[in-house]
Amino acid sequence: MRWIWIDKFIEFESGKRAQAIKNVSLAEDYLHDHFPGCPVMPNSLIAEGIAQTGGLLVGEYNHFEEKVILAKIPKALFHFAAVPGDTLRYTANIEYIKDDGAMVSATSHVGDRLQAEMEVVFAHLDDSNRARTLFEPKNFVFTMKLLGVFDVGRSADGRRLVEPAGLAAIRAVGGDLQRPAQAGQCNT
Amino acid sequence: MPTKQEVLDKITTALVEALGVDEEEVTPQATLAGDLGAESIDFLDIVFRLEKAFNIKVPRGELFPEDILTSAEYVQDGKLNAEGLEQLRQRMPFADLDAFASNPTVKNFGNLLTVEDMCRYVESKVPVVG
Numbered sequence: 570m571r572w573i574w575i576d577k578f579i580e581f582e583s584g585k586r587a588q589a590i591k592n593v594s595l596a597e598d599y600l601h602d603h604f605p606g607c608p609v610m611p612n613s614l615i616a617e618g619i620a621q622t623g624g625l626l627v628g629e630y631n632h633f634e635e636k637v638i639l640a641k642i643p644k645a646l647f648h649f650a651a652v653p654g655d656t657l658r659y660t661a662n663i664e665y666i667k668d669d670g671a672m673v674s675a676t677s678h679v680g681d682r683l684q685a686e687m688e689v690v691f692a693h694l695d696d697s698n699r700a701r702t703l704f705e706p707k708n709f710v711f712t713m714k715l716l717g718v719f720d721v722g723r724s725a726d727g728r729r730l731v732e733p734a735g736l737a738a739i740r741a742v743g744g745d746l747q748r749p750a751q752a753g754q755c756n757t
Numbered sequence: 758m759p760t761k762q763e764v765l766d767k768i769t770t771a772l773v774e775a776l777g778v779d780e781e782e783v784t785p786q787a788t789l790a791g792d793l794g795a796e797s798i799d800f801l802d803i804v805f806r807l808e809k810a811f812n813i814k815v816p817r818g819e820l821f822p823e824d825i826l827t828s829a830e831y832v833q834d835g836k837l838n839a840e841g842l843e844q845l846r847q848r849m850p851f852a853d854l855d856a857f858a859s860n861p862t863v864k865n866f867g868n869l870l871t872v873e874d875m876c877r878y879v880e881s882k883v884p885v886v887g
Contacts, residue, residue: 640798643775665805669817672805688774690802 573712574618575659578625581722583730586662587626589716591618595653610651615677615685616642623661623673623689625713629722629730630666636694640670644688655679661689669693760887764811764879768872771806775799783872790867797823807875813882820878821870822848826863837861851877 580588593600593610600608620639628637651657661675670692677685713719714732722730759767769783778793789795795803800821808815818824822845825831831841842858852874857865 641802643777643802665809667805667817670801670805672802690798690805692798692801 572617573621573716574614575621575716577717578622578713578721579658579717581626581629581718581730583722583724584626584630584663584666585725586660587622588661589618589622589659591615591657591659593651593653593655593657600653608653610655610657612645612647612685615647615651615657616645616687618657619659619661619675619677619685619687620689622659623663623675624691625716625718626661626663626673627666627671627691629713629718630663630671637671637691638694640690640692642687642689644686646686648683648685651677651679651684657684664688758884758886759811761876761880761885762887764876764883764885765872767810768807768875768879771803771810772872775802775806785871785873785876787872788868789870789872789875793872795867807879811879811883813879815882819848820875826866832863835863837863849874851881 575589575591578587578589580586595601595608599614600610603609603611620642624637624639628635656679658678659675660678661673664672664674670690672688672690675687675689676683677687719730719732724730765785769780772778772783772789772793773780776793776795776799782793787793789799789803804815804820807813807820825841825844825848826837828841831837831844837845842854842861846854852870854869857869
């Protein structure tokens with residue numbers, strides 16, 4: 570299982586703003602436990618999806634050279650419950666990026682209705698061995714490809730966002746990330 | 758140009774938003790860690806908000822000098838040595854370090870910084886009237 574709580578990016582402006590969507594579907598197991606007979610998307614998972622939207626936006630700004638972790642959520646307001654059939658649209662705006670971290674303000678909408686408001690603070694981890702293992706740039710690039718960031722992404726000056734050089738050859742094989750063993754196998 | 762009261766009001770707003778405390782708890786004498794419950798990651802958040810509220814730059818380590826407090830050169834047996842204290846005084850002229858200096862145990866540092874100290878820090882960066 571991959572811990573991905575957004576389905577697709579629909580807008581991505583490097584260093585500024587990103588929008589992603591999450592479709593709430595009864596096919597997802599957790600909705601049958603939360604709650605039996607009354608399926609409601611858990612607000613904690615909406616918070617996670619918003620944090621992933623903002624976290625990828627922050628990480629991409631520094632080409633994933635900084636190890637970005639969710640540090641705190643100073644504000645989280647949920648105005649109504651999201652239910653199966655809803656499409657949640659997460660919008661994250663960068664308030665600040667500094668050497669030691671970043672803050673984004675974010676919203677969740679269902680159609681035109683404001684579903685949630687959040688602030689998320691991200692910290693940059695020290696460049697320890699542990700951090701390097703957990704935060705290899707190729708993992709993020711894979712996730713961004715999966716979520717369509719390179720289909721909609723734009724740099725701050727309006728140019729199309731491209732994959733970082735040297736990482737384009739990454740592909741998914743059986744759910745794991747591998748570099749192709751031989752030239753010509755790559756089909757990204 | 759803000760007044761001293763406006764500086765305090767903006768700092769209060771920043772602390773209420775960053776720490777989730779009630780406005781009434783943010784008194785000038787309240788300590789950030791001891792009274793308001795700030796943890797290390799909160800300082801990052803507080804600095805963001807101060808920079809935005811006052812349009813200032815807060816260099817890393819200036820308001821919360823973690824580098825001095827974790828330096829093997831300045832800390833021995835959990836206490837800041839004389840050289841470290843001198844570094845701290847130079848870095849934090851806005852804070853009253855006398856009480857801390859009498860027992861400079863690093864773990865006590867969290868209870869040192871007050872809301873009033875933060876006001877003095879901001880006033881050192883922003884011209885204030887009154």
